[in-house]
Amino acid sequence: MVFRKGTEIMNKAVTNNQVLLPKKKRKLWKTLWDQKYLLLMSVPMLLYVLLFNYYPMWGWRYAFQNLDLNTIKKGADWIGFENFAWLFGREDFLLSIRNTLAMSLINLVFGTLSSILLAILLNEVRTRWFKRTVQTVTYLPHFLSMVIVVGMAQNMFISNGIINTTLIKLGFVDEPVFFLGEGKYFWPLVGVINVWKEVGWNSIIYISTMTSIDPTLYEAAAIDGAGRFKRILHVTLPGIKSTFVVLLIMNIGHLMEAGFELQYLLGNPQVYDYSRTIDVFVMEYGISNGKFGRAIAAGMFKSLVAIVLLFAANFIAKKLDEDTLI
Numbered sequence: 001m002v003f004r005k006g007t008e009i010m011n012k013a014v015t016n017n018q019v020l021l022p023k024k025k026r027k028l029w030k031t032l033w034d035q036k037y038l039l040l041m042s043v044p045m046l047l048y049v050l051l052f053n054y055y056p057m058w059g060w061r062y063a064f065q066n067l068d069l070n071t072i073k074k075g076a077d078w079i080g081f082e083n084f085a086w087l088f089g090r091e092d093f094l095l096s097i098r099n100t101l102a103m104s105l106i107n108l109v110f111g112t113l114s115s116i117l118l119a120i121l122l123n124e125v126r127t128r129w130f131k132r133t134v135q136t137v138t139y140l141p142h143f144l145s146m147v148i149v150v151g152m153a154q155n156m157f158i159s160n161g162i163i164n165t166t167l168i169k170l171g172f173v174d175e176p177v178f179f180l181g182e183g184k185y186f187w188p189l190v191g192v193i194n195v196w197k198e199v200g201w202n203s204i205i206y207i208s209t210m211t212s213i214d215p216t217l218y219e220a221a222a223i224d225g226a227g228r229f230k231r232i233l234h235v236t237l238p239g240i241k242s243t244f245v246v247l248l249i250m251n252i253g254h255l256m257e258a259g260f261e262l263q264y265l266l267g268n269p270q271v272y273d274y275s276r277t278i279d280v281f282v283m284e285y286g287i288s289n290g291k292f293g294r295a296i297a298a299g300m301f302k303s304l305v306a307i308v309l310l311f312a313a314n315f316i317a318k319k320l321d322e323d324t325l326i
Contacts, residue, residue, distance in 0.1 A: 063297040069290035076293065083297035093298070095273055096281040099187075100302075103258040103277065106191040108251050114199045116244070119206035120232055138200025146261040153193050153266065154180065180266070183274035190262060205247070206240055213239040242323040249317055249324065253310030256302045278302050 032039065063083055065076035087093045118138065125131040141149070156163050159176040167173045179185045213235065221231045260279040267275030276284075278298060286295020311326070318324045 059296060060300050062293050063300045065293050067293035067296070072292070079293075083294045084301070086294060087298055087301070092276065093278075093281055096276045096278050099263075099274060100256055100258045100277045100279075102187055103190050103263070104255040106187055107194045107258065108255070110191050110195050111198060111202060112244075112248070112251070114195050115202035116206055116240070118199055119203040119210060119240075120236060122203070122207060123210045123236065124228065124232070135200065138203070140200070141197045142201035144197065147265065149193060149197055150262060150265040153189070157189065181268070181270045183271045186267075186271045186274040190259075190266070193262060193266075194259075205243060209240045209243045210236060245317055245322045246324075249310065249313045252313040253306050255309055256306045 062076065064078060064080055065071075066079050066082070067076040071077070122131055122134060125134070155161055157179040158164070159178065163179070164173075164176040167177065168175070177185070179189060217235045217239075218231055221235050226234065256278065258277045258279075260277065260283070263275045263277050264280050264283070267280070278301075282295045282298045286292060286298065314324050314326050
């Protein structure tokens, strides 16, 4: 009897051109249909990502070929890992890895701390016009071309620039400091320029997160006798912790991207051992010299390390029971 009843229901569904799908599948297709316009709007961005982010990965095969100006027309031979062996056999490439990681860590630490500090200070300001003025002033450098930024930095940090003049007049130094010509100053200089240029822009997401914190938490803390500093410590900072962790994971995934324009424009032969990043190395030894296979091998190495760092940071955050990116 039960079997016959089930057969009748199945036949009725087939007769009415209905397909019996599992509940989860029906829910999935219904969700997709309800959000069809959102999915349609996302198609251009999906095509952009596929075209400019995934399609170029097909060129990774040239990292295992002797592709250069001589072999690009007649066809490059398969040479295995010789390009990678050449890279890791060069001291300047190893120095470029060191420089990339050092400048990335400097930008990560000081960039994150400065943006959080600026966001907290702006969140505590109650005078609206002053808050908006500071926000506008700190956001504007983000939209400046790196060429303009480097030109400003060179004029400020040259021997007779405003920085050296101020240091001499205040008695901190007796003679001008050669900021642009000594390698030991290059990394801190890059960190200062990056913080000045991006601190306002990077603080936007922290400010928006702080505005979503429940105001009653601040009121309860004030009733309990917490001052402004303790409210920041026990309400504001825990409120932005999840955002901080997610952004930290993303930034760790970009540790192999210290930059190109700033280091290339600000660098000179006297500081090459400190200014040359992996991107600059790829441009100088790969593109300029026509050794495309070696350039692709260096870029492939950078991408693979970035992927490993991203998943490692995400794994550690998950083990610590924090919000994760994946």
